[in-house]
Amino acid sequence: MIREETIMLGTINSEILFLQQEDQIKAGLLDMKMVMEITENTYKMLGQGQIQNPPKVHLGIPAGQVWESFFNTMPCHIAGDMNIAGVKWAAESKKNAWTPGIPYGIDVSILSDPETVLPFCIQDGTIITAMRTSAVAGVQAKYCAPSDTETATLIGAGVIGRTMIMAVCEAIPTLKTIYLADIDLPKARAVAAEYAGKYPVEIIPTADSKSAAAKSELIVGETTARKPFIDKSWVKPHSAIVCVSNEADTDVVKLADVNVVDYWDQIITFKNKAITQVYDAGEITREEVLETSDLVLGKPVRTDDEQFIYACSLGLGALDITVAYKIYQNASAMGLGTRVRLWDKPLWE
Ligand SMILES: NC(=O)c1ccc[n+]([C@@H]2O[C@H](COP(=O)([O-])OP(=O)(O)OC[C@H]3O[C@@H](n4cnc5c(N)ncnc54)[C@H](O)[C@@H]3O)[C@@H](O)[C@H]2O)c1
CATH class of the missing domain: 3.30.1780.10 (ornithine cyclodeaminase, domain 1)
Structure with a gap:
């Protein structure tokens, strides 16, 4: 038809x-x-x-x-x-x-x-773009977040912040609470209100992303920040950080038990990406990094709930x-x- x-x-x-x-x-x-x-x-x-x-x-x-x-x-x-x-x-x-x-x-x-x-x-x-960017982060979160994830912090309440709420709710059925963080608190409040009741999760707006992240097993970055603000002090066992932009710095990559990218051949050409900088400095090898294809094709990703996993994307x-x-x-x-x-x-x- x-x-x-x-x-x-x-x-x-x-x-x-x-x-x-x-x-x-x-x-x-x-x-x-x-x-x-x-x-x-x-x-x-x-x-x-x-x-x-x-x-x-x-x-x-x-x-x-x-x-x-x-x-x-x-x-x-x-x-x-x-x-x-x-x-x-x-x-x-x-x-x-x-x-x-x-x-x-x-x-x-x-x-x-x-x-x-x-x-x-x-x-x-x-x-x-908004739907598929968040869908990739959602797929990465599905395979990388601890199995008992109940709390997520989403940083950035813009266009992709909206679709990210949809994606993490689809990806993580155990989710109960989302902290929606933005430096523009009224914006976070407005988006939290827009999505209230659409999914069986509580959405709490905040301007303090770091405090919210400390209470979360899953942290997702979808901001327009031009410089990384997620550093090693955010890293903890039993968690995953997923970024669609440049929120995380090179220490986050170095401290990760597992690193995941959306598509190696492309991300490695972008010199502003933390994973590229760590690779160019010879501090990680290609073989140590998983691609999103590996995740969906069944390669083991999280082998222990205590691991810290970092995943990022550039867009396919x-x-x-x-x-x-x-x-x-x-x-x-x-x-x-x-x-x-x-x-x-x-x-x-
Ligand atoms: N990986 C991909 O495939 C992909 C695809 C498209 C867009 N992106 C990236 O996603 C990001 C978000 O895009 P958008 O269209 O949602 O933009 P947007 O302008 O609609 O929203 C961005 C939000 O981030 C907030 N923000 C900026 N710095 C912050 C900080 N330090 N802490 C907390 N909040 C902060 C802003 O206040 C704003 O509300 C951009 O960086 C864009 O390049 C990635």
């Missing part, structure tokens, strides 16, 4: 389905359980060599670590039954963080037919595309979106 209504691949039809956020949400994008299933499956495929995902190309403006804004290009090919190519054009702006009405990060995803190379779907990538473009493809299929079946064309007839061929 879906096949009839989707744009036929392998043909020379230049039609593109354009999906805006509202269409994506109707097509099920806020279903964290679904996004986490896609996440586990995508990392399995990555681990089995079915995905090409070259490291993202980063363009900072101005150049270097002091960017005011940046753009990343994240291309991939997903082989197997899916057989699609795609790219996420990912961007973030410091200025947006204090400008009402615009998200800090804004992304666009393009899906293409690998045979004809025609694009067949363009959609917002902003909510996909292929996951944006597998999630976008599912939303494209759902939206097509539901008749959502706007159909546009690259051309009626190409001027030159």
Whole structure:
């Protein structure tokens, strides 16, 4: 049924389905359980060599670590039954963080037919990014947090803070309490109120992330902090720290019983990541680090509840595309979106 209504691949039809956020949400994008299933499956495929995902190309403006804004290009090919190519054009702006009405990060995803190379779907990538970033942290937390985790501290009550509440609640069924920490306490209060009663957990807003972390088995960082603030004094046995940004410093990596990254080949190209700095200093080897693919393919991760585990991510473009493809299929079946064309007839061929 879906096949009839989707744009036929392998043909020379230049039609593109354009999906805006509202269409994506109707097509099920806020279903964290679904996004986490896609996440586990995508990392399995990555681990089995079915995905090409070259490291993202980063363009900072101005150049270097002091960017005011940046753009990343994240291309991939997903082989197997899916057989699609795609790219996420990912961007973030410091200025947006204090400008009402615009998200800090804004992304666009393009899906293409690998045979004809025609694009067949363009959609917002902003909510996909938030959902899949938290889904990766959720999957990492599922395998890395102690088995009896009841308390988590989530640091950063922004866009990804919201989806992180969804992800940890899906990932950790034993969870009872979430401390939602932000340097902007009114923001933490507002997001805690927004999610109150949606999951069987108590969400407590706080500005004191360190005190909350001391009471938690799971600590998750999803902030816009430009310098690490989680240092060795936060590390304790029987816990896990999962970061989607640069919250943890190199001592956290060095003290971890197990280190996990989302995708080694890519993260190692980003010199501002703590794990890269420890690797470049020769203080950890490739063999000592697990990838998220290893976790979902069944490699042992936490072998003792007393261990301290650190997991981090940089973001896998292929996951944006597998999630976008599912939303494209759902939206097509539901008749959502706007159909546009690259051309009626190409001027030159
Ligand atoms: N790993 C990935 O795949 C991935 C993907 C997308 C975004 N990210 C990163 O996620 C982070 C959050 O993005 P967002 O869109 O949610 O941003 P956002 O602006 O919506 O929210 C960030 C929040 O962090 C808070 N914050 C900043 N410094 C803090 C600190 N030291 N302690 C506590 N709170 C602090 C801010 O007050 C804000 O509420 C960014 O750093 C972004 O680069 C990672």
